[in-house]
Amino acid sequence: MPTIRQVLATKVALTLLVGLGLIFLPLSALPWLGLPEYDAPSLMFVRLLGVNATALAVVEAWGCLDRSSLRAAIVATLAETIGISLVVWHFVFYGYLATWPVVGKMVVMGTGIVAIAFVVLVLLTGAARLTGRPDVEDTLADHP
Numbered sequence: 001m002p003t004i005r006q007v008l009a010t011k012v013a014l015t016l017l018v019g020l021g022l023i024f025l026p027l028s029a030l031p032w033l034g035l036p037e038y039d040a041p042s043l044m045f046v047r048l049l050g051v052n053a054t055a056l057a058v059v060e061a062w063g064c065l066d067r068s069s070l071r072a073a074i075v076a077t078l079a080e081t082i083g084i085s086l087v088v089w090h091f092v093f094y095g096y097l098a099t100w101p102v103v104g105k106m107v108v109m110g111t112g113i114v115a116i117a118f119v120v121l122v123l124l125t126g127a128a129r130l131t132g133r134p135d136v137e138d139t140l141a142d143h144p
Contacts, residue, residue, distance in 0.1 A: 004126040008064045008073060011081075011118050015057040022050025034104025056080050074126040081115045081122070088112035 002010075027043050030036075056076060063073020089112050091097055097105050 002121070002125060004070065004074065004122070004129060005064050007118070007121045007125050008060050008077060011077060011122075012057045012061045012064065014114070015053050015060070019050045019053030019057060022046055022053065024050075033107050034101040035107070036100060036104065070126075071129050074122060074129055077122050078119065081118045084115040085112055085119060088115065 027046075030043075030046070059076045060073045063070045063076075088108055092105075092109060092112065097108060100108075
């Protein structure tokens with residue numbers, strides 16, 4: 001079983017990949033991912049979403065590096081991934097993606113599946129931190 005820091009580090013890497021992609025990816029590349037084209041103000045939202053994801057990745061990375069910030073990073077990760085899951089599955093189950101290409105549907109559903117996987121992993125590996133109980137990792141670090 002991975003530790004919470006390993007789970008957060010993996011989440012940080014994926015979030016940075018997606019966040020920086022949303023910031024710097026040319027807007028003409030969005031149809032390659034199966035995402036429909038929108039007007040310019042809507043596409044600005046895609047850039048802002050990338051900035052938001054990158055900012056959350058910084059908080060999660062700081063929690064990996066600093067033990068005193070780990071609980072805040074876990075809470076931020078849970079809030080982000082549960083929010084992503086709710087929004088994605090709302091769009092999927094209410095049929096908002098009916099006119100999207102198959103690749104776009106796969107990208108959105110894959111995002112929802114990955115978000116749910118991270119919710120489960122964070123809850124399994126970070127439950128002791130959320131409840132205030134020390135991790136085995138911390139106990140061993142305090143007593144050599």
